[in-house]
Amino acid sequence: MNKILIANRGEIAVRIIRACTELGIDSVSIYSEADADSLHRKIATESYCVGPKLSKDSYLDMISIITIAKKSGCDAIHPGYGFLAENSDFAEMCEASNLIFIGPMHETISLMGVKDVAKDTMKKAGVPTVPGSDGVVASIEDAKQTASDIGYPVIIKASYGGGGKGIRVARTEEELVQNYKMTEQEAESAFGNKSLYIEKYIENFRHIEIQVMGDYHGNVIHLGERDCTVQRRMQKLVEEAPSPILSEEKRSEMGETAVRAAKSIDYIGAGTIEFIYDLNDDRFYFMEMNTRIQVEHPVTEMVTGIDLVKMQIKVARREAIPYRQEDIRIEGHAIEFRINAENPYKNFMPSAGTITDFIVPGGYGVRLDTACYAGYRIPPYYDSMIAKLITFADTREEAIRTAKRALGEYIIGGIDTTIPFHSNLLDNEAFRANDYNTNFLLEHDVMK
The missing domain is CATH 3.30.1490.20 (ATP-grasp fold, A domain)
Structure with missing residues (x-):
């Protein structure tokens, strides 16, 4: 595998390009006319305009993307998350075009993409379902x-x-x-x-997901869980690993269940089994499977020390996963904060525009995944997430303190962002005490 096209934009495109560079693989980025000044265009080995500003005419244009991949001599396509990442037709088109789709087989994507079929499949595999x-x-x-x-x-x-x-x-x-x-x-x-x-509908629950990885040699492992309970309108805002609510016994049980689920469908690549964890009954139930890398994958990387994007690429090269389950160690605590171009004081109204100042936080235990820079114009046509701030420490309490400091250092001028929301969240007693469920933001107005 010598050249990979990244069929995405923004921070995940930058993340994949960096992994390619470190593996000695050339990268090809695509960009819409609205993304002409994007960072993922600037740092890739090669870059090509894929179409006009709207996603349907650019990042969702399967034929144009595959044409660029073939003409530029790519061996593979990495879809990232969103857009075409869970489109089984696209994965099948890649295969038909002799391009490696860095993800699971198209049949698996199709199977898990239909929620009621996925639920029935998991039930047959002995996975608890609602x-x-x-x-x-x-x-x-x-x-x-x-x-x-x-x-x-x-x-x-x-x-x-x-x-x-x-x-x-x-x-x-x-x-x-x-x-x-x-x-x-x-x-x-x-x-x-x-x-x-x-x-x-289970009302008092936490949203827990298990990161799995499978290869072409029949190996499947899990890399621990992530807690994604802080949500707004069923959209994740904050994720952390490990979950601060699970006992070691329940953590082990959920991990083993996720591996069993992935093995039942011969899963290949990075994927996530999402569970509802019922706080009243101390039971968990299958919610869905995401057949791609997740937005929140960095927290897993921080607590395991394993680069998941590089692992995706290596698995796609038919390499065996170099770890056994007993090799996976979860150490420390990581929290990710999704920084969106939205105004949290005005019901999270989107805030497109030009970034005038961009001063990033640093120091021990701070990671920032972003494609932004001073002078970059946020286009109004795509998802509002512009960065992910991740902090890591020995304990959750220390990770929260590091996050509070890092959010205070992070300055983005010219647009509104959700940085104030996250800073206020960290002062909330229920969040700090780990006493909440998915209704957290309905019960706590952190912007008051």
Whole structure:
């Protein structure tokens, strides 16, 4: 493998380019017209414009991306996260074009991409799943019957959903009827498929995910868990590893379950098994599988000392994972803060514009993954995340103190960001005491 095209933008494109450089592999970046001044264009070995400003005409244009990869002599394509990372058609097109898709097989992406099918697959593998409908519900009447059988509240989910979209909670039959129609419309608009399924809604839970890695030699390991409970509208804001809520026994059980799940589908590459951890019953249930590298992968890297992006590339080169499960050691504590170009004082209103000042934090235990710089213009066409601040220390308390200091040093001028939100979050007693669930931001207004 001599040359890799990175089918993405922003900080994850920069992250992958750096891994390629350290492995002695040439990198090819693509950029839209709106990203002409982007850092990922500047630091790649080669760079090509893939299309106009809108994602559908650029970063989602599969034919143009594969054409650039072939014409530039690439061996492989790394999709990063988002965009085409979990598009089974794209993975299949790469394979048909004799390009290595750095990720799982397209059949696996397809299998795990349909949420009700993925749930059934996990159930057959002996993985605990939340009580709910037996596959897709056929109609609103079918949904009513399922909700009556399992009891309210229930959660309505799009079979092809993801990223916090196509999900609504119903506490009564009236809400079920209303939200069923809204979710159906949203699913058809966002995913091109309006199929829905119903599950029991567990209210008092933590969002725990397990990082897994598989190779072509039949090896599968897990690299511990991440706690992603602090969310806004089902979008993760803060992630940490290890989870401060799990016992060692439960941690081991969840890890073993995740490996069993990955092995049941012959998983290859980096992936994440996401679980609902019920705080009332001390039980966990399969939520979904993400068949790609995650935004929050740096916290796992910090506590394991393993470069997950390099490992992805090595696995794609048919190298065996050089670790056994007993080799994986979780040491210290890491926390990641997603820095978004949004105004937390105005209901997180997006804030595009030109960055006038960009002073980054430093010191021991601080990592910053970003593609921003002073003078860079944030385009309004893509996701609002512009950086990830990660802190690492021996304990959670020390990692929080390091984060508080680092956030205080981090200056981004010219636009609004969520830095004040994260700084305030660290002063919240419930967060510091590890006494919260996924309703944290509904119960605590940290911007007051």
